[in-house]
Amino acid sequence: MTDTAPRPTLEAVAARAGVSRATASRVVNGGDGVREPLVARVRRAVEELGYVPNQAARSLVTRRHDAVAVVIAEPETRVFADPFFALQLRGISKELTAHDNQLVLLLTEGRDDHARVGRYLAGGHVDGALVFSLHLDDPLPGLIQHAGVPTVFGGRPGWSDGRSGVVYVDSDNRGGAREAVRHLVGLGRTRIAHITGPLDQTSAADRLDGFRDVMVDADPRLIVESDFTPAGGERAMRELLERRPDLDAVFAANDLTAAGALRVLRERGRRVPEDVAVIGFDDMLPVAEQSDPPLTTVRQDIEEMGRLMARLLLRRLGSRSTDQGVAGAPSSVVLPTTLVRRASA
Amino acid sequence: MTDTAPRPTLEAVAARAGVSRATASRVVNGGDGVREPLVARVRRAVEELGYVPNQAARSLVTRRHDAVAVVIAEPETRVFADPFFALQLRGISKELTAHDNQLVLLLTEGRDDHARVGRYLAGGHVDGALVFSLHLDDPLPGLIQHAGVPTVFGGRPGWSDGRSGVVYVDSDNRGGAREAVRHLVGLGRTRIAHITGPLDQTSAADRLDGFRDVMVDADPRLIVESDFTPAGGERAMRELLERRPDLDAVFAANDLTAAGALRVLRERGRRVPEDVAVIGFDDMLPVAEQSDPPLTTVRQDIEEMGRLMARLLLRRLGSRSTDQGVAGAPSSVVLPTTLVRRASA
DNA sequence: TTGAAAGCGCTAACAC
DNA sequence: GTGTTAGCGCTTTCAA
DSSP states (O other), X not given: OOSOOOOOOHHHHHHHHTSOHHXXXXXXXXXXXXXXXXXXXXXXXXXXXXXXXXXXXXXXHHOOOOEEXXXXXXXXXXXXXXXXXXXXXXXXXXXXXXXXXXXXXXXXOSTHHHHHHHHHHHTTOOSEEEEEOOSTTOSHHHHHHHXXXXXXXXXXXXXXXXXXXXXXXXXXXXXXXXXXXXXXXXXXXXXXXXXXXXXXXXXHHHHXXXXXXXXXXXXXXXEEEOOSSHHHHHHHHHHHHHHOTTOOEEEESSHHHHHHHHHHHHHTTOOTTTTOEEEEEEOOHHHHHHSSSOOXXXXXXXXXXXXXXXXXXXXXXTOGGGOSXXXXXXXXXXXOOEEEOOSOO | OOSOOOOOOHHXXXXXXXXXXXXXXXXXXXXXXXXXXXXXXXXXXXXXXXXXXXHHHHHHHXXXXXXXXXXXXXXXXXXXXXXXXXXXXXXXXXXXXXXXXXXXXXXXXSTHHHHHHHHHHHTTOOSEEEEXXXXXXOSHHHHHHHTTOOEEEESOOOOSSOOTTOOEEEEOHHHHHHHHHHHHHHTTOOSEEEEEOOTTSHHHHHHHHHHHHHSTTOOGGGEEXXXXXXXXXXXXXXXXXXXXXXXXXXXXXXXXXHHHXXXXXXXXXXXXXXXXXXXXXXXXXXXXXXXXXXXXXXEOOHHHHHHHHHHHHHHHHTOGGGOSSOOSOOXXXXXXXXXXXXXXX
């Protein structure tokens, strides 16, 4: 258990197969340009010896790692309170493993960790990075770009300066919000409120913009900033009912917030959707379907976003197994959203 | 952007500092046994050049990676539906980064992936593995052990055969369940039901055992197997009310299940805790505190479990920075649970 | 204390 | 096609 059984080297495989190390290497890496009988011999030797290539040695010469870092800044506990990241991670993981890349997860717990992450990325452990830039003022993205690692961002980064070459994957937050609000308008609602997310995140800011696109001169009292949590949604809803007891619709910036709002509305005896129509955002199934009444919401395919992030990065890295079709620097992608009608609006 | 600025090597640092590569290496690795003036010169050179050691080269000779794999088998979507793994991951991540180890996340989506994971672990990318063995029949743990990678399990693995040298971290599920049920008994309840988790997981099985420890000859109709989800909790609760309408308490195997049960009880007009007392398990704050009424539950410190798993593994690996005190093969740890009283029981 | 030199295991030119 | 050889960048004896 303590003794490390010395793992066989390519050398050993070559010897056993009666070929040179180079040929053995060729076979291990696909076998192109090696004649059949030799291929078979080497394969057998690999099998018999239980040979597994030493990645460190390989990376040392190829300068590839077939590994990608996923960086998640987690200033708040909230990050894990909703399944958002989990779903993205899953999409990322699927795409990465489909192309034989490993996922290295870097969780940062505040500023102290940034240096560590920077060092890690600069240390050449990974070929690229997938970064979730949650907040406008987050220094992390800058650090990473500085480390010179190819990067794809999750969600549009909120930098005011137009840095070039930034690639990101995002949902059409603004368009989705517009569609939601238009739907409410179509329902004949006129006093439509909006509970926002944290406005230092572009997703929240974009949804607010979408709301404003439709409700051009909305009463400012109908807009309350919140934080994407159910508790925040409750608070916001109470505030709204106080400010404008006559409101007849609420567009919440995400489903969790909408769930909180729903709770308060029920508590206050407002019927949904008869008295107040409610729309959420995300279509997080466990929340949206289980809520009472089931939530009408703007669906975004979170797992697909993850998958896409990974795909863009791999393409940028020129992953051998992804080079079907267009190469070159990929550009950002904004995924469409769809309105899912349930009972709440 | 496309051109990879060739990163400086130790050689360059040594040249600039006017020392040999060996000395430069010593300084980079702590500087023991190098006289002060040289240390300073090398440090400066490192600074000026922005030198970062090439890990591949280092690993090639040291056979260490300072990286640990976290393997999560995810046969169901459920895994990410509750914050359980997220919390453990967080604990793990904290401990790992505190000791300069990287977290490599391996998500498996069914049997196809097992081979890949086995290969990866055998490939010597990581120094050890942290594995969550969800199900009794999961072949993964065996594969991993076979790969010869030092491993710590999250949750007691459910193998019937007593393999030796298995190290795991678990909560005292059985003891916690006992305490919960005893509490219900102390409240004067006599017709106590139990909604279990999936019984092919040891955590669920252990909680059931704890329930039985106290309710030695419970009516079998008072026990319903469920799946740790809110929807499952609802179904189970309905079933229970049908079987034994006179029940006066429910011990749910986790908080999500309890939340589902609570919903059904409210719907049926049963008052909690007056008519039916309810206890959950986990103390998942967003669920337990937000439920109506707030949930009495058995608390387990999930993040601490994660931290502990990492700590045990690092100790086993003889991590330089963890070697304070006891070395040697660490043994498994079972963390205590505590009953948290709120309004539901 | 410092330096010289020998690899760690592998890939990729370059010869044959 | 296949083999030979020169490193990739680093740590680590071993001498000095």
